[in-house]
Amino acid sequence: MQPFLILLVAALGWLAILLTACGVGFLLVAALAFRRFFAAARPAPVRGEAVTLLKPLYGAEPRLFDNLATFLAQSHDAPLQLVLGVQRADDPAIAVIADLKAAHPHAQIDLVIDATSHGASGKLSNLINMDRVACHPIVILSDSDIAVAPDYVAQVLAALDAPGVGAVTCLYRGRGDAGFWSLMAAAGVSYQFLPGATFGVAKQLATPCMGSTIALRRETLDAIGGFARFADVLADDYAIGESVRALGLTVAVPPMLVTHACDEASFPALWRHELRWAATVRDLTFWPYVGSIVGLPLPVAVLAALYWPAAGLALALAAIFARWVVVRTIDAAVGTRVASFGIALLHDFAAFAVYIASFFVRSVDWRGATLTMKQDGRIAAVTEH
Known part of the structure; x- marks a missing residue:
């Protein structure tokens, strides 16, 4: 069993490194695509x-x-x-x-x-x-x-x-x-x-x-x-x-x-809102939602550092830079600062927790009502609170 666990940890470590590298590239490409898309206004x-x-x-x-x-x-x-x-x-x-x-x-x-x-x-x-x-x-x-x-x-x-x-x-x-x-x-x-x-x-x-x-x-x-x-x-x-x-x-x-x-x-209000949104997207487009983890390279880089500290740290710095590029690009388009860069980084970790939790959710809160999610995308009201 021990060799299997070693191989499993190694596989997960390399997967985290690969996902982080892809995520850094994705954020930079997404920032460029955003700039070009709104240049057509x-x-x-x-x-x-x-x-x-x-x-x-x-x-x-x-x-x-x-x-x-x-x-x-x-x-x-x-x-x-x-x-x-x-x-x-x-x-x-x-x-x-x-x-x-x-x-x-x-x-x-x-x-x-x-x-x-x-x-x-x-x-x-x-x-x-x-x-x-x-x-x-x-x-x-x-x-x-x-x-x-x-x-x-x-x-x-x-x-x-x-x-x-x-x-x-x-x-x-x-x-x-x-x-x-x-x-x-x-x-x-x-x-x-x-x-x-x-x-x-x-x-x-x-x-x-x-x-x-x-x-x-x-x-x-x-x-x-x-x-x-x-x-x-x-x-x-x-x-x-x-x-x-x-x-x-x-x-x-x-x-x-x-x-x-x-x-x-x-x-709690933030958690309920983002979890409802995440679980909804999960049910609508499951595999694209699974792949959306590439949009959160920083928390994945931290996980990669547990396996390979030097590579994980380097990728974490790259992820922070990529998020900074995104933040600067969005704020420039909006004309004002939406939130501080520190809050943006903190949200990455909160979003990662929401991402993991969303795979285990079958009911969501919507403005005081608990709604059970059915397989066909429909809902049923459970209770009022």
């Missing part, structure tokens, strides 16, 4: 199509008013309807909406308060209830924690106009709104998720559809079965994208960024 003309913006809400996030206000500050020459939905009459978001209406008296802001459930996903139930008041032929759905630039609608509509495009989604960067742990989350979004996702899109290795933005025409939404079709799906955004592609259409990803406002105020 172009101004979009002001548009004249009527648009409905759907924003399902749950509670009052730290900068909810500011985030929602960005959707009313659009360069747009046609009717713009903002539909906001909650499922409880005592939801704290209602007070924020009242302030928003007072600050924008001429904007069309419709509030839907409806507790009707249509499936295990509270978000989709909310959307189904909201959709009945949507009155324009173009629908743009985005999560409550998204903030956008004034040319957002114009850019999205320009991408939606391209031949063969059935929907538009957007890449996003993080912004910490609730202290240290939210900055950790923002570092993960900006310095880990964003370069990898951009690389996948740029190299046509990934076909994302994300809750940061899903824009589509009413006839396309009807053709995929409306929101009701996804009422029991955990990754509803991904499923909507797959349904659009099943029609023979594409999901466009224009070279623009929106902002994801991170509000994790504690480590």
